[in-house]
Amino acid sequence: MTTPQPDSDLARLSRDIQSLNARPLWERTQRMGPGTPAVPTIWRYRDMRPQLLRAIDLITAKEAERRVFMLENPGLPGTGYITTSLYCGLQVIKPGEIAPAHRHSTNALRFIIDGEGAYTTVEGERVAMRPGDFVLTPGWTWHDHGHLGDAPVIWLDALDNPFGQFFGAIFRENYPDDAQAPSLAEGDAAARYGANLMPVEYRTGRPSSPLLVYPYNRTREALLRLARPGPLHPSHGIKMRYANPLDGGYVYPTIAVFIQYLPQGFSGQTYRSTDGTAFNVVEGSGTAHIGDRTFDFEPHDVFVVPAWTPYHLSAAKDCVLFSLSDRAAQEKLGFWREEDPSNSAARS
Numbered sequence: 001m002t003t004p005q006p007d008s009d010l011a012r013l014s015r016d017i018q019s020l021n022a023r024p025l026w027e028r029t030q031r032m033g034p035g036t037p038a039v040p041t042i043w044r045y046r047d048m049r050p051q052l053l054r055a056i057d058l059i060t061a062k063e064a065e066r067r068v069f070m071l072e073n074p075g076l077p078g079t080g081y082i083t084t085s086l087y088c089g090l091q092v093i094k095p096g097e098i099a100p101a102h103r104h105s106t107n108a109l110r111f112i113i114d115g116e117g118a119y120t121t122v123e124g125e126r127v128a129m130r131p132g133d134f135v136l137t138p139g140w141t142w143h144d145h146g147h148l149g150d151a152p153v154i155w156l157d158a159l160d161n162p163f164g165q166f167f168g169a170i171f172r173e174n175y176p177d178d179a180q181a182p183s184l185a186e187g188d189a190a191a192r193y194g195a196n197l198m199p200v201e202y203r204t205g206r207p208s209s210p211l212l213v214y215p216y217n218r219t220r221e222a223l224l225r226l227a228r229p230g231p232l233h234p235s236h237g238i239k240m241r242y243a244n245p246l247d248g249g250y251v252y253p254t255i256a257v258f259i260q261y262l263p264q265g266f267s268g269q270t271y272r273s274t275d276g277t278a279f280n281v282v283e284g285s286g287t288a289h290i291g292d293r294t295f296d297f298e299p300h301d302v303f304v305v306p307a308w309t310p311y312h313l314s315a316a317k318d319c320v321l322f323s324l325s326d327r328a329a330q331e332k333l334g335f336w337r338e339e340d341p342s343n344s345a346a347r348s
């Protein structure tokens, strides 16, 4: 940054163009370089769960529309965002409640943390939500949530709201009724698109995965089968992305979603990439070293690695970690980079 002498011709020029809604580029204060104001943060489940249960007695799902705590990055105050490009929240629903049907142009996903018996209905198809399941609500699909069990259910929500906001392209509508009447059999999307089969007349064109749920039992089995023989990635252990069966790509045009396994005793090498990433601990415990912060983590904790921040993970017990980032969008737009210790040719 160049700061001119206050009484110089250059300073006068700077002041005179202010009224023209212009500023000299040579005085810019924003640095050009990777990274964002977001900071490494952990939301511990043992702190969050009692507060969520408190909210149950103070506001109904209907009043709240969604009974959610936004996980706001302390480096992004006032935004409600966990990174500059992603929103995450913790949602709780109590038995018998309905979170009323609506739709929005933003893409949403849920990762079920705790409790049995909740379901969501997406475009007329009811989807049971069990712990560890990853559930999709693509942009502009009607969705309402309900709960037939007998104890509160808690899940992690993630949405690409910051993209919609950036583009000025967020629309939302309420459904005429609280809940959709199911119009499709349960498991319709899984049979149509999730059995290594595709309807013969199907033509692509959708930007998102047509599946509504990636069930945890199948995901976990795949991870464990791969972990036993290895090899493990030096930073990530076994790390897989949830795939769109139409093209093998990410589940959403914006959000990339991952699941990984770290065996007990794993001590990962330092890694960084331009996609700020939110993690949810599914199983196990360990430590996340993120920039200059160190967080011990336990099941259901959420922690965030901001863009381009070096981090490494170690596992005190066998760990399964769910995570999501904006890598899907960054790759398409040509922005994505990483520093991967196993691929030094990729170093920038």
Ligand code: GTQ
Pocket (backbone or CB within 6 Å): 066, 068, 088, 089, 090, 091, 104, 108, 143, 157, 158, 159
């Ligand atoms: O469950 O539909 O955390 O619309 C934020 C906005 C959840 C939802 C959120 C939403 C939802």
